[in-house]
Amino acid sequence: MTLAKSFDAWAQQHEQKGVERGIQQGIEKGKARLLQRLLVRRFGTLSSDVVAKIEAASSRQLELWADRVLDAPSLDDIFRA
Numbered sequence: 001m002t003l004a005k006s007f008d009a010w011a012q013q014h015e016q017k018g019v020e021r022g023i024q025q026g027i028e029k030g031k032a033r034l035l036q037r038l039l040v041r042r043f044g045t046l047s048s049d050v051v052a053k054i055e056a057a058s059s060r061q062l063e064l065w066a067d068r069v070l071d072a073p074s075l076d077d078i079f080r081a
Contacts (some may be wrong), residue, residue, distance in 0.1 A: 032054050
């Protein structure tokens with residue numbers, strides 16, 4: 001394999017990883033936005049602290065909180081440990 005072909009293969013792999021990373025970030029941002037919408041609909045306006053907490057959360061944490069939206073009696077119960 002020539003150096004040029006090796007570089008092209010590396011560049012394609014690097015580009016694919018960047019695309020995959022971008023897709024994952026987009027998915028997480030969508031989860032955060034949907035959770036915010038559900039919480040606003042259920043509990044009313046969210047404080048900036050709650051919004052910041054949601055935006056900083058991992059995908060796994062967002063999913064856990066989203067699972068609690070239908071059953072939690074209060075906003076605090078959504079974020080309990």
